[in-house]
Amino acid sequence: MKRLTKFEVHRNGYGQFGETVKNALTEYRQRHGGLPSMIIVNPKQEEIAIMTLGGGQKLIAVRSNNGCLQGEVWLALANGKKAELQQAKLDLEV
Numbered sequence: 001m002k003r004l005t006k007f008e009v010h011r012n013g014y015g016q017f018g019e020t021v022k023n024a025l026t027e028y029r030q031r032h033g034g035l036p037s038m039i040i041v042n043p044k045q046e047e048i049a050i051m052t053l054g055g056g057q058k059l060i061a062v063r064s065n066n067g068c069l070q071g072e073v074w075l076a077l078a079n080g081k082k083a084e085l086q087q088a089k090l091d092l093e094v
Helices: 017-032 043-054 080-089
Strands: 007-011 038-041 061-064 072-076
Touching: 007 017, 017 038, 017 043, 017 072, 038 043, 043 061
Parallel strands: 038 061
Antiparallel strands: 007 072, 038 072
């Protein structure tokens, strides 16, 4: 049986979407001690998310989904060793 990925949803209807992504990652890091395994955004905001995360380099997997509203960021909940490895590999300035 395939395991389902769980997500934390962050919303911000105000300001720039890049700031919403940064704030969501900062809160996630504070709460979970690492970075998410992937984020999901609205297709219209995928390019903004990629640019915000790493200057155009995909440091964290970014996926788009029409079910994600504009202004929302879905952060995949990583578990155990995977989160620790990501933290060691990524030096993301947030």
